[in-house]
Amino acid sequence: MSDKLKNPDEVEDVDMEGGDSTTEKKLQPQSLDHSFGSEPVSTIEIIPTGKFTKYREQGFKAKDTDLHGTQMESAFEQELSMMEHDAATADEQDTSKYGRIVLPGDFSSATHDISFQQIDAEQSILNGGFKDNNTSTVVRFFGVTSEGYSVLCNVTGFKHYLYVPQPNSDDAKDPQQRERFLNYLNEMFDNGVDSIEVVEKQSIWGYSGDGKLPFWKVLVTYPSLINKLRTGFEKGHYTYNSWFSNGTTTYDNIAYPLRLMVDCGIVGMSWITLPKGKYTLIPDNKKLSTCQLELTINYKDLVAHPAEGDWSHMAPLRILSFDIECAGRIGVFPEPEEDPVIQIANVVSVAGAKKPFIRNVFTVNSCSPITGSQVFAHDKEEDMLRHWRQFILEADPDVIIGYNTTNFDLPYLINRARALKVEEFPFFGRLKTVKQEIKDTIFSSKAYGTRESKNINIDGRLQLDLLQFAQREYKLRSYTLNAVSAHFLGEQKEDVHYSIITDLQNGDSETRRRLAVYCLKDAYLPLRLLEKLMGLVNYTEMARVTGVPFSYLLSRGQQIKVVSQLFRKCIQIDTVIPNMSSQASDEQYEGATVIEPIRGYYDVPIATLDFNSLYPSIMMAHNLCYTTLCNKATVERLKLTKDEDYVITPNGDYFVTSKIRRGILPIILDELINARKRAKKDLKNEKDPFKRDVLNGRQLALKISANSVYGFTGATVGKLPCLAISSSVTSFGREMIMLTKNAVQDKYSKANGYENDAIVVYGDTDSVMVKFGTNDLKEAMALGTEAAAYVSTLFKNPINLEFEKAYFPYLLINKKRYAGLYWTNPDKYDKLDQKGLASVRRDSCSLVSIVMNKVLKKILIERNVNGALEFVKKTIDDILHNRVDISKLIISKTLAPNYVNPQPHAVLSERMKKRDGMGPNVGDRVDYVITGGNDKLYNRAEDPLYVLEHNIQIDSKYYLTNQLQNPIISIIAPIIGEKQANSMFVVKSIKISTGETKGGLMGFVKKVASCKGCRGPLKKGEGPLCANCQSRSGELYIKALYDIRDLEEKYARLWTECQRCAGTLHNEVLCSNKNCDIFYMRVKVKKELQEKMEQMSKW
C-alpha cells in the first residue's frame, strides 16, 4: 500500500535533498509501526486532489453568443479557480473573495456590448437637468451580466401615455384645433403634456364590426401626471369645445415601468443587450448606485431578448441567506428596543451552484474559529451591525433570502440599529442614498387569502422569504423551519429554544461557537430549501411567461399577470383596453356542476374521465373573449348567421365565432398551451440538470398562467371583469358535464350490447366518474379510454375528454370527499388518493390522520375491511387504556392577541406563565393535550411535557368523540352502515363512564408496596412477591425483564438518534423541537425506564 502511494517525483525530490538528515530523521519513526490499522505516512501532495476541490460549475451555461469577449470569461474563471483553491484559507480578516470580479480596465461604451439579465425594475428621475426626448423619467433595470458584473441601466426617452377616443365632432379632426386643445391642457398641467397623436385602434371590449377607430394618444412628460389627466377625461373636466364634457372612457391604464416593458418587449427576468456605442457610461463620481456598470440608453436602442433558447439561462446571481440570533430576557420574546442582536450568520451562493462560496458569522464578543467558515467577532453590537452592512455592500447579493426575514430578521436589524443610533445602517440597497424603510402592508387575494406583512425597500436586490414562499405555494400543518425542513428536505433539525440562546451567549467563546454553528445551519437551510423547491427557477419562469417583474410575484396577486399578458398581446394588434371602474358587484353567476354522488364503497373499478384544461379549452373552442362579445342588436344590425357567425351560450350571451374574429384570450391561451408543449418536449430531450430545472419551471408557469385567465374574467373586483365571459364558460361546463354523463350512460348499456349498464356515480366541474360494471381493471380502463374518445367527438376542438385514471376500490363519501386506489396502468397502482378528508386539518391531533390513513390503506390497498374495523377497535381500546404516544394526541394552535371566549390554548398559556414564569407569546404555536376531569374543556388543556412529568390522565372520551369519531365514521359508514359505524363508538362511550375517576380522596391513600404478581399489598420485609406468587417468580421475572429490555433499546435508540440530529456527540442535546415525531417518546421512555429499574431492584 505504501509503495503505491509513493510519488516518483517526490522520491527524486527526497534524493535531491539527501543532505537533509533532519527531515529523514523526522520521517523515520512513523514507519516503525507496521501493525494492522496503522499505515506508514503518505508522501502525497498536501494540496487538495481533484475529487475534493470545489465544484466548478456556476450553474449557468452561457452560450458563446452571449459573450462578446472570451477573455472576460476566461479571466472570471481563473479568478474563480483561485478563489476555490484558496477557499480553505479562511483568514479572519481576508474578505478579498467577497467582491465581484473587477471590470477590465479598457471597458468602454465604444468597444463593449453589454448583455445582462435584469432582475428588477423601478421608476425614477434622472437629476441634473438630464432630458431625453423631452423627459427626465427613466426606468431603472438592475441586473447581472454573464461575467458577473452588476448593472444599473437607466432607460431614457420613454414617455408615458393614455388613449381616449377621438371626439365625434368635425372640428376634432382639425390638427389646429387639436393643437389648441393641447395648449389648453398644458395650461392646466404646466406644460406637462408632451403631445397628442392620432392613431387607429380598436377597443378590446365587445365586437361591433371590424373597423378600427381613431384614438388620441396623449403623451406626458411626467408619468405622475397620467392619473390626473385620466381623471379629467373620465369626469368631463375638460370643457374645450365640449369634446369631453360628458366624460369619456380612457384606455390603457398601466404602471409606467410595465408600460415600458410592454412597449419594448421586455419580460421579467429576461436578458437585455445594450449595443456598443449606443449607451453612455456614468462616471464613478456621478454614480447613484454601487453597481459596477451604471449607464443610460434610449429605449429605442436597447435589444430585448425573448427568454427562450440561448437566452433562457440564468446569470450568476448571488444569493444571500442569513439568520440572526437575539439575546432575549427571561420569558420575553426579543424586542429590538431592548434585546441585542448577538450573531448574524451568512451564506452566499451563486444560482445553480452546488455549494456556497461564502460562509461566515458575525458575533458580539469572542467566538472560537469554525472550520470551513469565517468568524468575525466584535466587542460591541454597534460594530457588528456596521460590519454586517459593509459585508452586504461588498458581497453585493442579487437575491436576499431567509426564513421569516421579511417579518422578523430584517425589521429587527433595522429597528435595533435605530435603537443603537447606528445611523448609517439602513443603507444597504444598491442605491447609495436610499434608506431602507419598514412599511406595513395587508395583502388580500381570493387565491391566497389575507396576510399581514412588512415590506422593506432594498433597491436592486430581490427579496424572497422562504416562509412566505412556503405559505403561498404549499398547504402544510406547520410552517416552522423545522416542519418545513422535515417535509421537503427529509431531515429533522435541532431546535434551540430562544431562552437558551442567552445562556450560550453569556458563556465563553466555546459556547458562542456552539451558538454560531447552530446559527449557520439556520442560515444554510433556506438556501437548500430554495434549491429543493426550485423557488428561484420557478418564479423566474413565471416572470418570463407572464411578463411581470419578479418582485410582483410575491407582492401582487394573480391578476397583474393576466393584465401583463393582455397588454402584450393587444399592442400587437392595435387594441386598447378600457379603464373599467373597480366596483364591488353583488352580481353573481352560477358556478360549476356537481353531479350528485351515489355514495358508497365500490369494489369494482371506477373510471375517471377528465376534461383537459376545461375552462381554457371552452374559451378557445367557443371563442369567448372581450373582443368577441356582442349582443342581439349588433347581430341583427350586421345580419350575422347563428352558429356560423355567432353563438349563443347556454346562459344567453352572444359571441362571434372565430370566422368573424379570433379572440385575444383564445390566442393567448393557444400560445401558452403550445409553448408548454414545446417546453415539455425540450424537457424530454434536455440532459443538463440545471437546464431541466429551468424548462420544468417554465412548463409549470405556463400551465398556471393558462388556468388563471378564466379566473381573471370572473373577478368582480378586478381590472377587467367580464361576467359574461366567466358565466358563459361555466354554463358551457355545466352543459358538457351533463351531456357527458348522458352520452356515456346511453352508449354503454345492455341495450347496446354491453355486458353492464354504465352508471355515472359522481362528477365535479371537469371530471366524471363512471362505473362500467366490469370487475376487470384492464377492461374498465379500455372502456374508459374508448368512452373519453367518443365523448370528445361530441364537442368542438380543442375540447378533449381524456381517460386519466381509475379508482379501484373507491370510497365515495360525499361531494368533494372521496378516497380510492389510483391506477394509471393495470399492473400496479400509483398511490392511494384522497380528497377532502380530514388528514391535513391543522386543528386535529395527528392521531386522526394516522388512523384515517391506516384505515384507508387497509380498506383500499389490502382489501381487508375486517382488518380495518379491527384496527379501529384496537385504536379505541388503546386510547381508553392510555397506550397512545402522547405526541399523537397533541393539538396545536397559534396564540392570537385577543379572544372573545376562553380558548384552551390561551388559558394554558396564562397558566404556564404563572407556573413557569414564562410561556408562549402571541404568534407562537401552543401545543396542548386535553386532560381528564370535570372542569370546562378550556381549563383542561395542558402542556404535553407537564402531562408526562406528572402522570396526568388524558381525557380519552374527548379524543374519541371530538377528534376521532366523525372522521372515522365518515369512512366506514359507507361500508358497514351508519348505525353500525356509530355503535363502535357508542358502546365504548358507555364503558368510559365506568372507568377510574380521580377523586380528592385519592390524595390521602397511603402508598403501600404491592406484589408484582397479583398487586396485593406486601408485608414489610417481603420481597417483590407475596407468598402465593412465589411459585411464579420465574415467569414474572421474565416478563419484567423483557419490559426492561424493550425500554433499554428504545432509550438507547431514541437518544442516539437525537445526538445524530444535533450533529454532536460531545455536547448535550438541547433540542426543543416538539414537531419531531420522537420528541415526546424520548421524554416518556426516560421516565418509564427509571421507574422500571427501581422496581427491578426489588427482586
Next chain:
Amino acid sequence: MDSLLQKFNETRDDDPETIERITINEKYDAKNRFALDYKDRDYSSQFYHMYKYRLVTFKERVNRECLKRWDNGFELKGNPVVKKEKVLDIQGNQPCWCIGTIYCEMKYKPNILEEVVNDTYGAPDLVKSYMDPEGADEIMLEDESGRVLLVGDFIKSTPFITGTVVGVLGMEADAGTFQVLDICYPAAIPQKPLSLPTDKKNHGKIALVSGLNIKPTSPENSLRVQLLQEFLMGRLNSNISSDLSNIGKLIICGNSMDFNVKSDSPGSLTNSLEEFGKFLGNTLQSISIALMPGAGDPSDRSLPQQPLHKALFKEALRPYFDKMNNEILNLVTNPYQFNINGIELLAIAGQNINDIHKYVISSQDLDSNSEVEKTDLEHRLDLMECTLKWQNIAPTAPDTLWAYPYKDFDPFVLDEWPHVYVVGNQPEFGTRDVTLNGGTKIKIISIPEFSSTGGIVLLDLNTLETELVQIEL
C-alpha cells in the same frame, strides 16, 4: 464397522476411580467495573457524558503518542506542522494534527425516527451492514467544539469507527474537510507482569464456549449440548480423562439461549431455561462454570449486561446462585474481566465485534486493488486487535451498540491491557498473538458459536496455547 467396534470395545480397560478435577485460582474480590445495580441506575443524563469521558481520558494518551510521532519541528513539504487544540481550530493552508473522536455517518445505521415516521418501529432488524455501497457514507472527526469531514485515500485503508479517539495529521482540503495523511492511536497502557509457571507437570486449562443457543424445539441443538455435557464430564473419551481433569473451569461466553421475544411464545423461554438448567445441574457436579450473558440471553439489552438472575431457574438450582457458591457457579457480567492463576483475561460475548463488523464489512469489496483476499476470520481478528489498539473494546457504544448512559465514566475504556482477550459468538475459532505499542503481547481468541460449529476452545494456563475440540453430528 463391526470390526471397529470389536477392536475398541472387546478389551476396554476398567474404569478408574473418580478423579478430582484440578483447582485453579480465580480472584473473586476484585471490583467489577461492569457491575451496574438496578437501584444505582440513573437515566436522567444523556450519552454525551460518555463521549466526554472518553475524549478526556484518551486525549492525554493520544497526545503523548502524537508528540512522539509528530513532535515540534516536524515538517511536511516545508511547512511546519502544528497542533490544534480543538477540531474547529483547524484552518486552511496549514498542516496540523488534532485529537478527536471519530464519528461515522452511514446510510444504513438504525434510525428510529425513520421507523416511527414510516410506522415500521418494532419490525425485525435485518441490517447486515451499515455501509452504503455507493460510497455516500461520511467519516468525521469531532470534539466538543464541532466536527470536520475527513477525506483522502488514507481513510479507505484504515478502519475509522465511531467512538474511537485518535490523532490525525493532515490539512484542510476544502471548506470544512480535512485530508488525512497519518493517524495516531493512544499511547501504551500498562499490563500486569505475566509469569507463567515453569512446572510443566501441572497443565491447568480452562474451557471456553459460547453460543449454546439452547432451543428445545431443535433436537440437533439439544443433542449437541448434551454431548458437550458428556465431554466435560469426561465420559466420551476415556483415554484422555486424566487430561480432561486438567480443565479447571468452563467459561460460557454468552448466548446460552436462542430467544427472540418478538417471535417466540412466552413459554419458549421457560423451556429453554429448563433445558439449560438441566445442563447446569449435571455439569456443575463435575466442573465449575462462569456464566456470562449474551445478546440472546435473558439479561439487559444494553451493555454492560448484568448476570442472570436466580429467579429464572427452578428451585432446585437456586442454591448455586448464592454468593457463597460462586466458586462453583460464578454469575458474571458481560463484559467480564477476571484473573486466573495470575493471568488477566477479558471476555466479551461478541456484540462489540459484530457491531464494528457492520461498519467495515464491505471494505474489501470496495477495495478492488486488494491483492490479498482476507478471510472473514482474519478480518474479525483484525478488528479485535483494533479494539485493543484503540483501548476501547466497545467504541460504537452507545451510537449503534446500545449501552447504559454512564455519567463521567465508560467501563469499556481500558486502563490496562489484559493478557488474554476473548470474544465470543464469532463464526469461527481463531487465535492470534499480537504485539502492541511498546512491545506488549496479548493473546486474542475468537470463540466460535457452539450451536453451529460444535467448537470448544481449551486454553492452557501454562503456555497460553489453545486447542479446539469439535463435536460434530
Next chain:
Amino acid sequence: AEEKINSYINEKLLTEVKPVLFTDLISQFKLGPSKAKKSMYSYYKFTSTSNVNFNCILMCCYKDGTVKLRSDLNNATNEMDEEQDNLTDCFIYAFNPMEEFIPVNSVIEQMNALTIRNPFKLATSTLEEVKPIQPQMRSKTT
C-alpha cells in the same frame, strides 16, 4: 448383572419405544463410562442376530480432538474404514428405535458415578429453608 442391563435396554427400547443412551446405564446402574460402553456393545452383539428394529448411533473420537456422532451407518462404513488410522475410540452412544433421535436430558445426582469430580462442594444455606410465614389476613382490595 449383564442380564439386568440387557433387560433394562429391552424394556426401554422395545416396550417404551425410547432411545437408550450409554449415559442412562451409567446413572441407572452406577457404572463407569468404560463399563457402560462395553455393555452397549454386548447388547449390540446379543441382538445383532435378531431382527430388531432400531438404529445404532456411534461416537467416534479422533486424534485431533474432534468428537463425531454418526448415525447413517450403512453409508458411512467405507468412510470409517478409511478413517480408522485417526480414530482413538469408537463406541455405541445410543440405540434409537425412532426415526429421529431426540435425547432427553435430566438432572441426576451423580456423585457416585462421576469420572471427574468438581473440587468445590455445594454449600447449602440454612436460611434458604425458612419459608415465609403465611399471612393471616389478606387485603380485600382485589
